[in-house]
Amino acid sequence: MLSYFRSYFEPGRRARFANHSTGLIARHLYEILDEFGPVSYFGSKERPEGIDADLFVGHFWSFAELCERNRFAVKMAFYSVSDPVETRRRLTEVSNRRGVPLPEWDLPPASFDHHQTMELADVVFVVGNSYTRTTFPEQWHHKIVMLNYSIDSSLFSGSADDSQRSEFCYVATHCGLRKGFLDVLDVWSQIEPSTSRLHVIGNIDAPYDAMLESANNGSVEYHGWIDSDSAEYHRIINRCRFAHVPTYSEGQMGTLLELIHSGCVPLTTAASGIDDEVLAHCVVIEPLDIAGQRSAIAEVLAWSDAEYERRQARLMDATRRTQTWPSFHFRVHSAAIGALTTAGVR
Numbered sequence: 485m486l487s488y489f490r491s492y493f494e495p496g497r498r499a500r501f502a503n504h505s506t507g508l509i510a511r512h513l514y515e516i517l518d519e520f521g522p523v524s525y526f527g528s529k530e531r532p533e534g535i536d537a538d539l540f541v542g543h544f545w546s547f548a549e550l551c552e553r554n555r556f557a558v559k560m561a562f563y564s565v566s567d568p569v570e571t572r573r574r575l576t577e578v579s580n581r582r583g584v585p586l587p588e589w590d591l592p593p594a595s596f597d598h599h600q601t602m603e604l605a606d607v608v609f610v611v612g613n614s615y616t617r618t619t620f621p622e623q624w625h626h627k628i629v630m631l632n633y634s635i636d637s638s639l640f641s642g643s644a645d646d647s648q649r650s651e652f653c654y655v656a657t658h659c660g661l662r663k664g665f666l667d668v669l670d671v672w673s674q675i676e677p678s679t680s681r682l683h684v685i686g687n688i689d690a691p692y693d694a695m696l697e698s699a700n701n702g703s704v705e706y707h708g709w710i711d712s713d714s715a716e717y718h719r720i721i722n723r724c725r726f727a728h729v730p731t732y733s734e735g736q737m738g739t740l741l742e743l744i745h746s747g748c749v750p751l752t753t754a755a756s757g758i759d760d761e762v763l764a765h766c767v768v769i770e771p772l773d774i775a776g777q778r779s780a781i782a783e784v785l786a787w788s789d790a791e792y793e794r795r796q797a798r799l800m801d802a803t804r805r806t807q808t809w810p811s812f813h814f815r816v817h818s819a820a821i822g823a824l825t826t827a828g829v830r
Contacts, residue, residue: 485535486510486517487542487550488562490527503713504657505738509564509611509633512809513541516816520824526550538829539820541609544568545592548600558823561605565735566612566755567619568592574732575661578772584691587661602627606823609816611735612757619733629819632759633812635738639713640745650785652682653724653748655739656731657709659686664730664753666695670774671728671781673699680785682728683720685710712742721746725792726784731756732771744803749796751780759806765799 492501493510501507517523520539526532528546533553540556547561565571572591579586592598602608608627610616617630656663665688672682680703687709688696696706710717721727727743727750736757740750744762751767752758758766767784769777787795824830 485524485526485537485540485542485550485554485556486514487526487530487540487546488513488528489543495523495525503636503639503711505633505635505736505741506564508636508738509562512633512812513562513816516813516820517541519817520820539824541820544598544601545596548597548604549595551604557827557829558606558820559604560607560609560820560823561601563608563610563735566616566733566757567598567621568596569598570619571662571733578666578732579661582666584661584666587658590658590660590662606827607819609819613736613754613760613763615754616735616757629815631812631815632807633736633738634807634809635741635745637745640718640742648723648725648747650726651680651724652726652728652751652781653721653743654682654684654686654728655721655743656686656729657739659684659688660692662731662733664732664771665692667730667771667774667777668704668728669695669699671730671777672703673701674774674778675701675703675781677702679703680781681705683707683724685717685720712739718746721748724748726751726781728777728781729753729756730769730771730777741803741807744799747796747800749784749792749799751777751784759802761806762799762802765795765802 488510489506491499492504492507493499499507514523528543535554538557541560541562542550544561544563551559576586602624607629609631610628611631654668659665682704684704684706721743727748729740729750729752731737731753733755734757740756751769753769753771767780769780
């Protein structure tokens with residue numbers, strides 16, 4: 485049995501957000517489980533009862549409830565983000581200090597019990613890097629299997645176009661608190677348009693729309709939300725040499741992988757969750773460190789063409805070797821085999 489989100493994945497048809505990271509992950513999980521036998525699939529809001537299954541993989545939001553209502557020989561929880569208790573703590577701190585709302589819609593529902601979920605799970609899949617793992621209490625580390633994933637790389641060229649500029653892009657489905665948009669506003673309000681420009685793609689709701697209008701000195705160009713399948717999306721990001729993505733908390737940021745595959749060198753945080761080897765070829769910045777982020781922008785703008793090309797090539801090589809779907813399949817499949825064998829199912 486697999487429980488995820490029907491708006492992102494639906495067996496047999498293309499879901500609305502199929503190309504988002506959540507949709508790609510769900511599809512690949514389904515394909516892996518299908519190798520073991522027939523798969524019952526349920527959306528995150530569905531609560532089936534009385535199911536008897538050998539193996540259950542469930543998104544962490546509803547995992548515990550489904551375990552209590554059904555019988556599973558092996559239970560595997562899937563965390564697509566950092567530890568949710570730590571994420572809430574960190575975001576609440578910034579929210580209170582800056583007077584912006586906490587994005588409750590982006591956090592687990594009130595019914596979610598993190599401790600119970602970790603207790604019930606035989607295996608806990610966590611998407612992310614070594615930093616992501618440290619956000620979880622050490623008592624759970626023996627259950628955790630870390631995963632990398634990828635994108636639909638056929639949509640991205642891996643190289644910038646001939647009109648590439650020493651400009652930056654910031655892309656998120658929702659430009660808000662968790663994605664570090666406050667840092668973006670603080671940093672780029674102090675950078676002159678003659679120095680460089682930032683291209684922002686994503687949904688912006690109140691109060692961030694008004695904050696952008698107030699802070700923008702002309703150095704930020706907002707393009708609205710654009711589907712990553714579109715030619716316009718690719719045209720904008722392929723013209724940028726760099727990405728500025730000071731995200732506060734992730735599992736592994738799919739839009740950042742899209743930018744890397746498009747030829748951008750990111751300035752990003754360890755919290756972005758991308759593989760440690762890939763992160764080593766990015767410019768690592770600290771969340772909330774506005775002066776440090778401005779300094780990093782000045783540093784990369786001073787790179788020669790040769791330095792940029794060297795960094796970009798090494799980054800792409802590391803990404804293609806580590807952030808792959810075969811790696812994802814291997815780790816999930818191996819963990820499932822091991823757990824089923826331990827449970828005496830195989």
